[in-house]
Each structure stands twice: as C-alpha cells, then as structure tokens.
Amino acid sequence: MKALLSIAVLLVPVAAAERDTARELNEVARVATVMVDGDVCQRIVTPRALDYMFKKDPRDPWVDGDNYEVNDKAFITVKKTLIRVSRLAPFPCDVNLWMPIAGHPEKVRVVIRNVNEMSQFWPWGKLYQDMIPQMKQVLETGRRITVTEKPGWVSVLAPVHNSLGDTVALVEAVSQTQLDPHENVK
Amino acid sequence: MSLSTKARALAFALGLAAAVPLAAQSSAIQLLATPEYLRPDPFGDVVAADKVAPNKGDAGGFAGSLRLEGARGGYVSFHLVAKMPQPGPYTLSLGFDRDHGKVQADLFREWFHFTESDKKYHPDALIPVASPYRSRMPEPDNRIAGQTAQAFWVDLWIPPDTEPATYTARAVLEASGSSSALPIELKVLPAVIPNDDVMLMDHNSYGTSWLADDYPAISRKLGDRFFQSDEFFRLIHAYHRIFYEHRGLFHQLGYGHAGKVGPEFAPALEGSGRSRHIANWMLYDRHYGPLFDGSAFAGTRRGPQPIPFVYLPINPEWPASFLNWGEPGYETEFVNVVSEMERHFREKGWTSTHFELFFNHKKRYMGFPWDGDEVRFPADNRYFLEYGRLLKKALPPSTPVKFVFRADVSWDMEQQFKDLAGVVNMWIASRDILSWLPHAPARQRARGDVIWYYSGPPVVTQPASTITQFPLEGWMWGVGGFVHWLAVGAGSDPWFHFDGGGTALVYSGDRFGIAGPIPSVRLKIQRNAVQELALLASFTKRRPLDELKTEAARLYNNTTPADWWNPRPAFADQATFEWSGTALDEASKPAMSHLEHIDPAAWARVRQYVMRLALRSNREVQ
Numbered sequence: 001m002k003a004l005l006s007i008a009v010l011l012v013p014v015a016a017a018e019r020d021t022a023r024e025l026n027e028v029a030r031v032a033t034v035m036v037d038g039d040v041c042q043r044i045v046t047p048r049a050l051d052y053m054f055k056k057d058p059r060d061p062w063v064d065g066d067n068y069e070v071n072d073k074a075f076i077t078v079k080k081t082l083i084r085v086s087r088l089a090p091f092p093c094d095v096n097l098w099m100p101i102a103g104h105p106e107k108v109r110v111v112i113r114n115v116n117e118m119s120q121f122w123p124w125g126k127l128y129q130d131m132i133p134q135m136k137q138v139l140e141t142g143r144r145i146t147v148t149e150k151p152g153w154v155s156v157l158a159p160v161h162n163s164l165g166d167t168v169a170l171v172e173a174v175s176q177t178q179l180d181p182h183e184n185v186k
Numbered sequence: 187m188s189l190s191t192k193a194r195a196l197a198f199a200l201g202l203a204a205a206v207p208l209a210a211q212s213s214a215i216q217l218l219a220t221p222e223y224l225r226p227d228p229f230g231d232v233v234a235a236d237k238v239a240p241n242k243g244d245a246g247g248f249a250g251s252l253r254l255e256g257a258r259g260g261y262v263s264f265h266l267v268a269k270m271p272q273p274g275p276y277t278l279s280l281g282f283d284r285d286h287g288k289v290q291a292d293l294f295r296e297w298f299h300f301t302e303s304d305k306k307y308h309p310d311a312l313i314p315v316a317s318p319y320r321s322r323m324p325e326p327d328n329r330i331a332g333q334t335a336q337a338f339w340v341d342l343w344i345p346p347d348t349e350p351a352t353y354t355a356r357a358v359l360e361a362s363g364s365s366s367a368l369p370i371e372l373k374v375l376p377a378v379i380p381n382d383d384v385m386l387m388d389h390n391s392y393g394t395s396w397l398a399d400d401y402p403a404i405s406r407k408l409g410d411r412f413f414q415s416d417e418f419f420r421l422i423h424a425y426h427r428i429f430y431e432h433r434g435l436f437h438q439l440g441y442g443h444a445g446k447v448g449p450e451f452a453p454a455l456e457g458s459g460r461s462r463h464i465a466n467w468m469l470y471d472r473h474y475g476p477l478f479d480g481s482a483f484a485g486t487r488r489g490p491q492p493i494p495f496v497y498l499p500i501n502p503e504w505p506a507s508f509l510n511w512g513e514p515g516y517e518t519e520f521v522n523v524v525s526e527m528e529r530h531f532r533e534k535g536w537t538s539t540h541f542e543l544f545f546n547h548k549k550r551y552m553g554f555p556w557d558g559d560e561v562r563f564p565a566d567n568r569y570f571l572e573y574g575r576l577l578k579k580a581l582p583p584s585t586p587v588k589f590v591f592r593a594d595v596s597w598d599m600e601q602q603f604k605d606l607a608g609v610v611n612m613w614i615a616s617r618d619i620l621s622w623l624p625h626a627p628a629r630q631r632a633r634g635d636v637i638w639y640y641s642g643p644p645v646v647t648q649p650a651s652t653i654t655q656f657p658l659e660g661w662m663w664g665v666g667g668f669v670h671w672l673a674v675g676a677g678s679d680p681w682f683h684f685d686g687g688g689t690a691l692v693y694s695g696d697r698f699g700i701a702g703p704i705p706s707v708r709l710k711i712q713r714n715a716v717q718e719l720a721l722l723a724s725f726t727k728r729r730p731l732d733e734l735k736t737e738a739a740r741l742y743n744n745t746t747p748a749d750w751w752n753p754r755p756a757f758a759d760q761a762t763f764e765w766s767g768t769a770l771d772e773a774s775k776p777a778m779s780h781l782e783h784i785d786p787a788a789w790a791r792v793r794q795y796v797m798r799l800a801l802r803s804n805r806e807v808q
Contacts, residue, residue, distance in 0.1 A: 057767075057768065059767070059768045059771070060767035060768045060771075061767075062767055063766070063767060065548075065550040066562060066597075067562075067763070068549055068550040069549065069563055070549055070555045071555075072555035072556060072565075075554075076511060076512070079508065079555075080508075083507070083508065083509045084509065111552060112552055113443075113444045113552045114444055114553075115444055115445045115446055115503045115508070117442045117444045117553075125551065127550060180395075181413070181448065181449050182393060182394055182395040182398075182413060182448055183395060184442045184444075185395065185439075185440060185441060185442050185447070185448040185451075186392035186393045186395075186439070186443075
C-alpha cells in the first residue's frame with residue numbers, strides 16, 4: 001500500500017506537467033488553425049514529387065526521395081508561420097505540418113518539420129506513412145485532439161483549412177516532458 | 187591465375203618465407219602467419235572472400251616463418267594464427283630476439299564476427315592484448331563451437347628515426363606441454379614515409395547520441411551527466427585519436443536535418459535580431475579546444491597536431507533563425523555570430539584547422555525547402571550563393587582563420603563546379619559522377635579548392651584488399667581525400683549478428699573494458715595502403731607521376747590509368763532532375779568493373795613496387 005502511494009505521489013507531478021503542457025499546446029494548435037493558410041499548404045509539394053512518391057523501382061531504391069521537391073516560397077511562408085505559432089508556448093515546442101495524400105486516403109505525410117526535430121508520429125526519414133487514426137479523425141471532424149500515447153510526449157493535432165473551407169492539412173503541436181538535446185542530431 | 191599461384195605471389199610479396207604443407211597442418215599445435223590480406227577463419231582456413239576461387243581445404247598463404255621489409259615512419263602488419271586441434275589453454279608470446287632498436291610490436295586479438303548475410307565468421311574488430319597472451323581454445327567470449335584457430339593481428343611500428351637494419355623477432359605458441367615458434371625477420375629500409383598523406387582518409391559520423399548506446403558502462407554510470415562529463419569528451423577525442431593514428435581523420439556532424447544543434451557542437455546563443463550573440467563557449471571549447479590546438483593527440487605516435495578539418499554547426503537554423511530568412515534580421519544574426527566565432531578562433535590561435543560551412547540537409551527530410559546535400563535541382567544553388575555572400579560579410583578579409591565553404595555534390599556537380607566557383611571551395615564529390623569528369627580534380631585544385639570524393643567502407647564479406655581501392659583510386663584521379671560517409675555505426679550486435687560493417691571501421695571497446703574505440707582489420711589495411719601511397723607519391727621528385735600511376739594501376743588490377751575513368755554518358759547533357767538512379771549506376775559500371783573483385787595480392791604487388799623504388803631511391807641518393 002505504501003509502495004502504491006509512493007508511486008501515486010510520484011506520478012502526480014508528471015501527470016500535472018503533462019496537463020499543463022497539453023493545455024499550452026492546445027492553445028498553440030488553436031492559433032495555428034487560424035493562422036496557417038491551407039491554400040498555401042496545398043502548393044508546397046509539387047505534383048511531380050507527389051507522383052514520384054509512390055514509385056517503386058528495385059534498381060533505384062531512392063527514386064522517391066531523389067525526386068522530392070517543393071515550392072520553396074510556399075514552404076517558407078508556412079514554415080515561418082509554424083515557427084511563430086510555436087513561440088506561443090513557454091517551453092520548447094515544434095509545430096509540424098501534416099497533409100493527406102489525394103488518392104491515398106490510408107496514407108499521410110509530414111510536410112514541414114521544425115528546429116527541435118520533435119514528432120510523436122514521424123518514423124525518421126519517411127516520405128509518407130500509414131494514416132494515424134487520430135489524424136484521420138481531425139481531418140474528418142475538424143476538431144482538435146490531444147495525443148499522449150508515447151510516454152513523455154504530448155501532441156495536439158488541429159485542422160488547417162483552405163479558402164473553400166475544406167480541411168486540407170493538420171498541424172501537430174508537440175513537446176516532450178523531458179527534452180533530449182541529442183536525439184535526431186544526425 | 188589459380189589460387190595457389192596467387193598465394194605464391196602474395197607470399198613472395200609479403201615475405202612469407204616458408205609455406206606450410208597441408209599435411210603438416212592438422213595434428214599438433216601450430217603457430218602460422220598469413221599476409222594482412224588473407225584473413226584467417228576460426229577453423230584454420232582463410233575466409234572465403236579472400237580466396238581467389240572456392241577451394242575447400244587449400245590453406246595457401248599460411249607460413250611458418252616471416253621475412254618482412256618496411257620503410258621507416260610506417261607499419262608492417264600480418265596475421266598470426268594459433269591453431270589447436272584440441273580445446274584447452276594456451277599462451278601466445280611475441281618478442282624481439284635481441285636489440286630491436288626502436289621498433290615496437292602491437293598485438294591484437296581478432297574477433298570473429300558472425301555475419302548474418304552469409305552465416306559465416308569473419309575477423310575484423312581488433313582487441314589490444316599484451317604479450318604474453320593467455321587464453322583458451324575455443325576463445326570463451328567469442329563463443330564459436332568447434333573453434334580450432336585464433337587469429338591475432340600484429341603491427342610492427344617502425345619510428346622514423348629507427349636505425350635501418352634487420353631485426354629479428356619470434357612468436358611462440360605454447361599449449362598442452364608443447365610449443366610452436368614462428369621466426370620473424372624485419373628488414374628496415376632507409377626510406378622514411380612522409381608524415382603528410384597524398385590522400386586524406388576521412389571517417390564521418392553524425393551527432394553523439396550513439397556514444398551513450400555504445401558505451402553503456404560509462405553512460406549508465408553517469409546518467410544525465412554523461413553528455414557533459416569529462417568521460418564523454420574523452421570518448422570523442424579517443425575517436426579522433428584512433429583515426430589519426432591510422433592516418434585518417436574524423437568528422438562529426440553536429441546538427442539535424444531540421445537544424446537541431448547538439449549542445450557540444452556549438453557555442454550557446456542568446457538574444458535575437460541585433461541582440462543575438464554568443465553567450466558561452468564552455469562546451470564547445472571543451473569539445474574542440476584540444477582538437478584545434480593538437481593537445482588531444484599528445485602521446486600518439488604521429489605526434490600532436492591540430493585536426494585539419496572540422497564541421498561548423500552552421501545550418502539554415504543556426505546561428506540565424508529561419509524565421510527571419512530573407513529579412514534583415516537573418517543577415518544580422520548570421521553575420522554577428524559568425525564574426526564572433528572568427529574572433530574567438532583567432533584569439534585562441536586556432537588557425538591550422540579548416541572550419542567548414544557545410545549544409546547537410548535534404549528537402550526530403552522536411553526541414554528546409556532546398557537541398558544543402560547533393561543538390562539535384564539547380565534552383566537550389568541560389569541558396570549557396572546567398573550563404574557565400576553572408577560568410578564573406580562575416581569574415582575580415584585578412585583573417586588567418588581558415589573558413590571554407592564545403593559542398594557534398596553529386597547530381598548537379600558538373601554545373602555546380604561552374605556556377606559556384608569562388609563561393610564553394612571544398613568539394614566532396616560523388617564517386618559515380620566524378621568518374622566521368624577526369625579534368626575536374628586538377629581544375630578545382632588549380633583554383634585552390636579542396637576536392638575529395640566519397641563512398642563507404644566495404645563489408646567484411648568482401649575481399650580484405652577491397653578497401654585499398656579508395657586511396658589508390660583517389661590518387662589516380664588526382665583528388666586529395668576520401669570520405670567514408672559513416673564509419674562508427676557497427677549495428678546493434680556487431681559481435682554475434684553482424685551486418686557486415688558497411689558503416690563501421692572501428693568498434694566500441696566497452697565490451698572489453700576499454701573506454702574508447704578499437705580498430706578493425708579493414709582500418710589497418712587501409713592505413714598501410716595510405717602510408718605506402720604516401721611513400722610512392724614521394725618518388726615524383728625522381729620519376730614522372732604518370733609513370734608511377736601507370737605501374738601502380740598495372741600491378742594492382744592490370745589496368746591503365748585511363749581505365750579508372752568512365753566516358754561521360756549522353757544523359758549528362760539533360761537536366762539533372764531528369765536523370766535516373768539506374769542510368770547513373772550503368773554509367774559508372776565500366777570503371778567499377780575493374781574494382782569489383784580485387785584479388786588478395788593486389789595491394790601487395792603495389793607495396794612490393796613501392797619497396798623496390800625505396801631501395802633504388804636510397805641507392806641513387808648514395
């Protein structure tokens with residue numbers, strides 16, 4: 001019983017810290033929904049790159065990545081917005097941009113990452129990956145979702161709309177309860 | 187040429203004096219030797235990759251005595267093989283008979299890695315041991331059922347001031363009440379290997395998080411304090427030292443593809459815009475100070491020297507925030523901080539090292555909208571021009587600090603050589619594409635640029651001599667260096683489930699109680715080739731360079747220097763983003779075909795030529 005109490009006492013501050021982090025990230029994500037321009041997001045990755053993204057060639061295993069290209073003006077515009085929004089948080093936080101892929105509803109891709117190199121979902125190096133259920137939910141409902149599946153990580157997912165009112169992307173406002181200054185320095 | 191013929195050629199070249207008849211190899215304990223290019227296996231044979239043709243049971247290359255020769259300022263190496271048909275304890279000793287002058291012997295036990303790809307054993311990691319070495323067969327920690335042979339790597343170091351003479355040594359194996367001796371004769375030539383190499387062999391790595399994984403005994407003990415501890419910096423310096431002692435250098439990139447900088451790779455910053463400045467150099471100076479003033483190399487055989495090249499932490503997010511890209515604040519942050527760095531380096535007297543402004547990011551990793559590494563889309567080159575402008579603005583025109591702008595180039599290399607002339611002045615070129623640009627190395631060097639090329643270490647399942655092709659190819663091409671793109675990633679279990687070592691030339695010594703890296707057979711073979719190449723190149727004072735290259739190529743793989751280049755393919759005139767990876771592979775095949783199957787004696791023949799020239803050169807001087 002004593003041991004259980006000790007564990008409970010230890011867990012309380014962690015849980016409280018996570019709650020505070022989640023609350024801050026929720027605010028960051030809410031602002032991102034307002035500030036990030038979905039039309040510009042849709043212009044970032046070129047149609048050619050999207051076409052190559054699903055090409056497979058056993059003799060040329062890097063054909064997809066070698067042909068990945070972006071419209072740099074659109075990329076920079078959105079990235080600057082993401083950086084600005086991330087600075088609303090009083091702790092190190094990244095706001096990453098994710099987008100669905102037309103014709104591949106079961107897939108999703110990260111489009112912009114940021115300086116702390118944090119994401120709860122991105123397997124390092126992937127151009128696209130299986131759709132994250134919570135992301136699918138955000139894209140379908142337009143509602144923000146907090147994800148704390150990975151121990152020590154908090155992400156708030158929020159929709160990004162274009163001028164037609166369609167949800168065309170989402171942001172991941174993410175932080176860690178304990179930062180690792182050496183992770184992903186590679 | 188048959189296996190036995192090649193084995194004889196190799197024995198002759200390496201001075202393996204007495205080949206051991208097969209019948210004499212089975213019944214009693216034996217101590218034998220093989221040339222460095224014939225790696226023993228744990229069952230008394232040579233690994234399959236080092237045989238010219240599969241010929242089970244043919245142990246050509248084992249010898250019962252050695253006659254070696256070597257130049258001063260270099261190493262002579264071989265494998266010792268302790269063969270024991272029965273399990274049990276043994277002692278191996280190695281010592282000089284009489285006066286050995288300044289010659290020193292280093293003994294390493296060879297670890298037999300089980301490689302997953304072919305389910306066989308290959309020796310590679312070298313564990314330093316003292317003589318006499320006492321253990322038992324099978325070697326307890328290597329855990330090989332039925333092991334009957336243990337291999338040892340021997341380095342004989344001949345300091346530059348060694349008296350030229352013939353020295354004799356003896357290795358002795360004792361077990362089961364009997365012994366087997368192997369006499370060694372080393373003739374030290376008057377020639378001295380230059381300390382400066384014609385090919386700088388670089389060993390690349392990324393970040394430092396792998397150090398915590400590779401050295402659990404240290405990192406677990408220190409916990410959160412590990413990355414700021416003296417032990418941590420000692421480990422980093424140990425990696426620099428091991429590559430330096432093997433006539434190479436070590437690079438550690440200190441930032442990620444989205445701009446995250448490891449704290450020990452950059453000074454800490456404060457402020458933004460006009461107020462951005464360096465707040466503290468503490469970790470940076472602990473990391474780099476001993477490397478830039480050379481004190482990290484005190485006590486090494488090559489002597490203390492500053493490292494010649496180092497990455498800067500500069501990337502699109504450091505020292506200027508990408509938030510301000512294209513605005514006055516970006517330029518201000520960049521110029522102010524880089525100016526502070528120049529001043530710090532100048533005041534510290536760190537003027538021997540080349541500080542590399544280098545962009546490693548690729549847009550496929552979603553951090554930035556242009557490729558810093560291996561530009562494929564020519565529009566990206568305008569970012570290089572802008573950073574060239576910023577760098578120029580940050581540096582005093584007469585600075586004694588050596589800042590260089592490095593670019594690792596592939597697809598767009600030919601165009602970048604032209605478009606970025608005078609901006610980028612250090613080029614690390616893709617092997618494939620450089621192979622069809624024979625005029626490029628001389629042209630780049632003529633304008634004062636550094637030009638190297640890159641690939642990766644051969645895996646242990648390839649012939650041991652394969653690694654010698656990189657220094658030789660670079661010298662044939664006229665480039666100044668070679669980069670193994672990753673040289674410290676030995677995989678999650680290199681000891682019992684090895685991936686082959688395509689990203690590793692050293693191993694963590696943690697398993698053996700060593701707080702630092704241990705070398706590999708491949709690294710040793712590379713070092714020996716590099717030192718002999720330095721000696722060969724020194725003969726250009728007396729012989730035309732073309733003559734030396736022609737003979738080296740003929741002896742190495744029966745080629746001419748022209749065979750080391752490829753014709754420029756027709757697709758090279760198309761836009762680079764239209765090229766395909768498969769076409770690129772095809773275009774590099776003609777020259778690569780000569781290097782696919784390097785025979786074990788390839789470098790031995792070149793070495794023999796070098797030693798012949800050294801002797802002749804000495805007579806000419808006399």
